[in-house]
Each structure stands twice: as C-alpha cells, then as structure tokens.
Amino acid sequence: MALEGLSKGIFRSLSFLKSRRTLDEAELREMTKSLRRALQEADFNVRQTKEIVERLESRMREEEPRTGITLQTHAMNILYTELVRILGPASQFRPQNSTLLLVGLYGQGKTTTTAKLAEWYRRRHGLRVAVIEADVHRPGAFAQLSQLLEGSNIQVYGEPETKDAATIVRNGLAATASADFVIVDTAGRHELDTELVEELDAIASLAQAEERWLVIDAQVGQAAGHVASSFHQLAGVTGIVVTKLDGTARGGGALSAVAATGAPIVHIGVGEQVKDLEKFESDRFISRLLGMGDIQGLIDLAPEDLDEEEALRLTQRLMSGRFTLNDMYKQMEMMAKVGTIDKLMSFLPGGMLGGMASASKAQKEAMQANLDKYRVIMDSMTTWEKNEPAKIKVDRVRRIARGAGVREKEVRELIGQWSRSRKMMKGMGGNRRLNKQMRQMMKDGDMDFDGDSLPF
Ligand SMILES: Nc1nc2c(ncn2[C@@H]2O[C@H](COP(=O)(O)OP(=O)(O)OP(=O)(O)O)[C@@H](O)[C@H]2O)c(=O)[nH]1
Ligand SMILES: [Mg+2]
Known part of the structure; x- marks a missing residue:
C-alpha cells in the first residue's frame, strides 16, 4: 500500500488515546507529538503539518464525540476530514475524442x-x-x-x-x-x-x-x-x-x-x-490509508442521515461474511434513507456492490431504478429465499418473477448482484486490520451483537 509508513505512524499516535471517552491533556499532547512526527516522516511540509495537528487538537477540544464513539475513533474521523481537505478534491476527467x-x-x-x-x-x-x-x-x-x-x-x-x-x-x-x-x-x-x-x-x-x-x-x-x-x-x-x-x-x-x-x-x-x-x-x-475501508465515512453520516446503530450492525454483518439478500435489502433501505446513491457511493470501497462505486452518472441513475425493482422482487420472496439466494432454483425464480410482475431474467440479475456483493464482502472480511478496527469500534460502542457470526 502507498504511504504505509504514514498509516502506521497515524495508528501509533492515535493509540495514545486508547479507548478513552474523556480527554486527558497529557495523552492529547503525546498524541499530537507523535502525529507531528508521523506527518514529518511522510515529508508533509512544516506548515501543513502544523495546520493538521493544530486543527485536530482544537477540534478534539471543541467537538464532542457522538455517543458511543471513543475519542480514538473521533480523532480518526477528524483526521480523515483534515487530510482529505489538504489533498484536495478529485478531478473529473472523462476522455472523449x-x-x-x-x-x-x-x-x-x-x-x-x-x-x-x-x-x-x-x-x-x-x-x-x-x-x-x-x-x-x-x-x-x-x-x-x-x-x-x-x-x-x-x-x-x-x-x-x-x-x-x-x-x-x-x-x-x-x-x-x-x-x-x-x-x-x-x-x-x-x-x-x-x-x-x-x-x-x-x-x-x-x-x-x-x-x-x-x-x-x-x-x-x-x-x-x-x-x-x-x-x-x-x-x-x-x-x-x-x-x-x-x-x-x-x-x-x-x-x-x-x-x-x-x-x-x-x-x-x-x-x-x-x-x-x-x-x-x-x-x-x-x-x-486509515484502514477505514470507507465504512467509517458511512458511519460518519449519522445521525442526520443514518441510524448509526443500524449502520454499525449492518457493517458487522457485512464483515462477517454471512450476507443474505435481507442484508442487501437493508443496505438498500439505508441507501434510500441516505437519499441518493451518489452520496453513499462516495463512502464505499471501489468494487463493493459490484463496482457501483466507480460507476458513471448514467450508470448510477440506472442503479437507482434497479434498486426500486429489486425491492419489488424481494417483496415477493419468502424469508428462506432471502436468506439462501444461492439455492433459488428455476421454479422458484419463475414464481418470484410472476409475483413481482417482472421477467425471470430480472430475478436472476438480482441474485447475480447479490452474489457479486457477497464476494466483495468476503474480500473485505479478509482485511485483518479493518476487521480489528471494526471489532474495536463495536466493543467501544457497546454494541450488542452476535459474536459467533464474526470470523475473527
Ligand atoms: N516502483 C515504481 N516504479 C515506477 C513507477 N512508474 C515508473 N516506474 C519505473 O521508473 C523507471 C522510469 O520509468 P519510465 O516510464 O521509463 O520513465 P520516463 O519518464 O519515460 O523516463 P525518460 O523517458 O527516460 O525520461 C522505470 O524503471 C519504471 O519501471 C511506479 O509507479 N512505481
Ligand atoms: Mg520515457
């Protein structure tokens, strides 16, 4: 990975906050010192380093972390926004003749x-x-x-x-x-x-x-x-x-x-x-770089846009590798809550949900239409079918299609989409640092979850 040294340095500095929920001046100082060193080692210039560290420090003092979020995660979120700001917006290049x-x-x-x-x-x-x-x-x-x-x-x-x-x-x-x-x-x-x-x-x-x-x-x-x-x-x-x-x-x-x-x-x-x-x-x-797999960004939408608890719970399910059609359905409901796919997409790792994150505007519009259709199809499925989409055979496809008033091909498309998403989730489950971080976040957040479903 690019900038591995910086990534390690940031993790090391944030570890000074441990799992704290209240700010301790000495720890904050240790953290900023360590962070300054990490940024300098990655060759950030003095001014930018100063700016990032000072803004982190003052925002840590001024902004209350949301309920259930540790100071460490809070600091990570702030650092994320500060680094993104320094690195500037994405270019919109599209070649055409x-x-x-x-x-x-x-x-x-x-x-x-x-x-x-x-x-x-x-x-x-x-x-x-x-x-x-x-x-x-x-x-x-x-x-x-x-x-x-x-x-x-x-x-x-x-x-x-x-x-x-x-x-x-x-x-x-x-x-x-x-x-x-x-x-x-x-x-x-x-x-x-x-x-x-x-x-x-x-x-x-x-x-x-x-x-x-x-x-x-x-x-x-x-x-x-x-x-x-x-x-x-x-x-x-x-x-x-x-x-x-x-x-x-x-x-x-x-x-x-x-x-x-x-x-x-x-x-x-x-x-x-x-x-x-x-x-x-x-x-x-x-x-x-921060090992967030972009999911942090998703959680960061809370509380205005997303039910944080629901997002965490879903994320945990996604990470567990047990990913049913119901989970995909919930994911879609969340998308609907967030409003536009675009917003959510910007937080998902590329390739997730079958590469939706890197889709063009026209593709995303098509996707939005697909979501509505998927919803209708799933409404005519039984719970078992939603849990075991891989086992849906031809005659069930036919019944579901008839019930939803769509073509059989469209039912198979939905199952194909699920299958690709699941593969992607499995890939993410293999990311050990992300797993560890998710687990930490859930522990810190005192989430109640079924530990058995976690592969780590
Ligand atoms: N590790 C690494 N090496 C790279 C990367 N990009 C290019 N290189 C290497 O850098 C060396 C120079 O790359 P070139 O593409 O020949 O550079 P150039 O600008 O065309 O060079 P000139 O034509 O001589 O001016 C080669 O050995 C490449 O393999 C990269 O992203 N990572
Ligand atoms: Mg050349």
Missing part, C-alpha cells in the same frame, strides 16, 4: 504511465485507445512502450528512426484517427526550460491536445510541489500523475505539495507494472 500529452522530467515514469493510462481507459471506460511514442531522445523508447503494451488491444504508433517529434505526432494522429483516446508520450528533460515549453506548445497545438498531464515522481517528496507549480504556470498542465508512490516514505509530501499548487492529481502510480495505477480520489485514498 481526446488527445492527452504526457510531459515531465527525466525518468519520472512517463513511458510507463502512458502504457498504464492506455490500459486503464481501455479497460474501465471501454474506449478504443491508441498511444504515440514521440520521444525522439531516449533510445529504445518505442520498444519500451511496445513491450509494456504487448498483448493488449492498444495500437502503439512510433517511428524509431525519425528525429523530429512533430512529424511523428502528425503521422501518428493520422494513423490512429479511429481511436477514441490518444495518448502521446514525450521526451523527458533535465528541467523545465523554454525549449521544452516550446516543444510542448508545438506538439499540443499540432495534436489539438486538450489535456497535458505532468508525470512526477513521488520520491522527490515536497520538492514535487515546486516542479508541479512551474509546469502548471508555464506549460498549463491540466492534470498530474504522481508515480512511484509505492515504496517511498516521502509520498505524503509529494501528494500534499502537488495538491497545494491547485493542479489536480488525476492518477497515482503504485508499481512498475501496467496494472499498477489508481485513480486519485483523496477521500478514498485517505480512508484506505
């Missing part, structure tokens, strides 16, 4: 990122993607990119013998005209100089590239902020990819410094392989 130029200094990961992005948008957005290798300085760049994308469906255009980037781009665009999304890899530089700015401008206008993304290595820590802001000002970057967040202790510094320049971080690179790319969404990123 677009051309993207990747730019950056030497060895930052441009070529690797070109391949990663191509695969990402092909796979997740179902787009026809092509890449153009326009780096005429690095020997073997075309071979490198071709190799990274070997066996994929992505068209790789290059002219290893041509010495003029503009020519390659011109020919490349003609050759890839049928693609929905074209990504152009460019040559690296030592520093952002006028030559680079001019070359970028030339290629960008030639390619009519509406997107120019800067690729930047997280290992440089806070210094990434300086690079990002000069590129942002001089070359007008529209997005940033922060690479090599795996295996660097300084990633927190890179992310926060880049976010502070106001240039949106669109993706992060978390490994050398083509699949090692993530979309950067600060809320998801931070909740994972």
Whole structure:
C-alpha cells in the first residue's frame, strides 16, 4: 500500500488515546507529538503539518464525540476530514475524442504511465485507445512502450528512426484517427526550460491536445510541489500523475505539495507494472490509508442521515461474511434513507456492490431504478429465499418473477448482484486490520451483537 509508513505512524499516535471517552491533556499532547512526527516522516511540509495537528487538537477540544464513539475513533474521523481537505478534491476527467500529452522530467515514469493510462481507459471506460511514442531522445523508447503494451488491444504508433517529434505526432494522429483516446508520450528533460515549453506548445497545438498531464515522481517528496507549480504556470498542465508512490516514505509530501499548487492529481502510480495505477480520489485514498475501508465515512453520516446503530450492525454483518439478500435489502433501505446513491457511493470501497462505486452518472441513475425493482422482487420472496439466494432454483425464480410482475431474467440479475456483493464482502472480511478496527469500534460502542457470526 502507498504511504504505509504514514498509516502506521497515524495508528501509533492515535493509540495514545486508547479507548478513552474523556480527554486527558497529557495523552492529547503525546498524541499530537507523535502525529507531528508521523506527518514529518511522510515529508508533509512544516506548515501543513502544523495546520493538521493544530486543527485536530482544537477540534478534539471543541467537538464532542457522538455517543458511543471513543475519542480514538473521533480523532480518526477528524483526521480523515483534515487530510482529505489538504489533498484536495478529485478531478473529473472523462476522455472523449481526446488527445492527452504526457510531459515531465527525466525518468519520472512517463513511458510507463502512458502504457498504464492506455490500459486503464481501455479497460474501465471501454474506449478504443491508441498511444504515440514521440520521444525522439531516449533510445529504445518505442520498444519500451511496445513491450509494456504487448498483448493488449492498444495500437502503439512510433517511428524509431525519425528525429523530429512533430512529424511523428502528425503521422501518428493520422494513423490512429479511429481511436477514441490518444495518448502521446514525450521526451523527458533535465528541467523545465523554454525549449521544452516550446516543444510542448508545438506538439499540443499540432495534436489539438486538450489535456497535458505532468508525470512526477513521488520520491522527490515536497520538492514535487515546486516542479508541479512551474509546469502548471508555464506549460498549463491540466492534470498530474504522481508515480512511484509505492515504496517511498516521502509520498505524503509529494501528494500534499502537488495538491497545494491547485493542479489536480488525476492518477497515482503504485508499481512498475501496467496494472499498477489508481485513480486519485483523496477521500478514498485517505480512508484506505486509515484502514477505514470507507465504512467509517458511512458511519460518519449519522445521525442526520443514518441510524448509526443500524449502520454499525449492518457493517458487522457485512464483515462477517454471512450476507443474505435481507442484508442487501437493508443496505438498500439505508441507501434510500441516505437519499441518493451518489452520496453513499462516495463512502464505499471501489468494487463493493459490484463496482457501483466507480460507476458513471448514467450508470448510477440506472442503479437507482434497479434498486426500486429489486425491492419489488424481494417483496415477493419468502424469508428462506432471502436468506439462501444461492439455492433459488428455476421454479422458484419463475414464481418470484410472476409475483413481482417482472421477467425471470430480472430475478436472476438480482441474485447475480447479490452474489457479486457477497464476494466483495468476503474480500473485505479478509482485511485483518479493518476487521480489528471494526471489532474495536463495536466493543467501544457497546454494541450488542452476535459474536459467533464474526470470523475473527
Ligand atoms: N516502483 C515504481 N516504479 C515506477 C513507477 N512508474 C515508473 N516506474 C519505473 O521508473 C523507471 C522510469 O520509468 P519510465 O516510464 O521509463 O520513465 P520516463 O519518464 O519515460 O523516463 P525518460 O523517458 O527516460 O525520461 C522505470 O524503471 C519504471 O519501471 C511506479 O509507479 N512505481
Ligand atoms: Mg520515457
């Protein structure tokens, strides 16, 4: 996981609050001291570190934790919101007949990122993607990119013998005209100089590239902020990819410094392989960092939107791996209470509920319609059927469909949805830290639950 060191440091500092329900000055001081160290070790700058720690401290003093919530969980919630605030909002990039130029200094990961992005948008957005290798300085760049994308469906255009980037781009665009999304890899530089700015401008206008993304290595820590802001000002970057967040202790510094320049971080690179790319969404990123699996966010909606106790109870059921249609039904009822799926979705880990969290707006609208339909279908099921959806055979499907006035296919769709959700829940049950945290939260909250159903 990216920023593992920071994650550990935060847990260590919050452990000073133990399972307290009243604030003890000495413990609070120990905690803030330890937290300050953790943030500095992750290379957050002095000002941001100070800001986060001071805000946590004052909010701990001023805000009462909700009933049943320990100070530790309370501190975690505050820290979550503060870190998300520092890392800024998510970018809303959606490629559509677009051309993207990747730019950056030497060895930052441009070529690797070109391949990663191509695969990402092909796979997740179902787009026809092509890449153009326009780096005429690095020997073997075309071979490198071709190799990274070997066996994929992505068209790789290059002219290893041509010495003029503009020519390659011109020919490349003609050759890839049928693609929905074209990504152009460019040559690296030592520093952002006028030559680079001019070359970028030339290629960008030639390619009519509406997107120019800067690729930047997280290992440089806070210094990434300086690079990002000069590129942002001089070359007008529209997005940033922060690479090599795996295996660097300084990633927190890179992310926060880049976010502070106001240039949106669109993706992060978390490994050398083509699949090692993530979309950067600060809320998801931070909740994972804090081991919350985003469920904390869900609980944080209480009390205005959600019955906290119900949320906890349901979460515990979800974690237990015993996940019936009734549980999914309750989950839906909760969604209805929350109002819009969108709001809830922003708190669920990606992939949960069959990938609903990463759905597009249109998909979510379709989902809302589905929920209503599921409800009707489940209303014509028996309790046993809702408990054992896997055992529902053809004749029962027929009866349920008739009772609900829907087609049999729709009943099977519901069961399929349940089956995918259950798999996802099982996956979450395997997350030991999350389990431990959930158990702690439930203990702290004095929840009464059936301990037998917990797998830990
Ligand atoms: N661990 C890790 N390594 C990465 C990541 N992204 C790229 N790399 C590695 O970083 C090195 C440089 O990556 P390239 O993609 O060649 O970088 P570049 O910016 O195209 O380099 P030049 O074309 O020479 O300027 C390679 O060894 C990559 O495997 C990442 O997210 N994590
Ligand atoms: Mg390269």
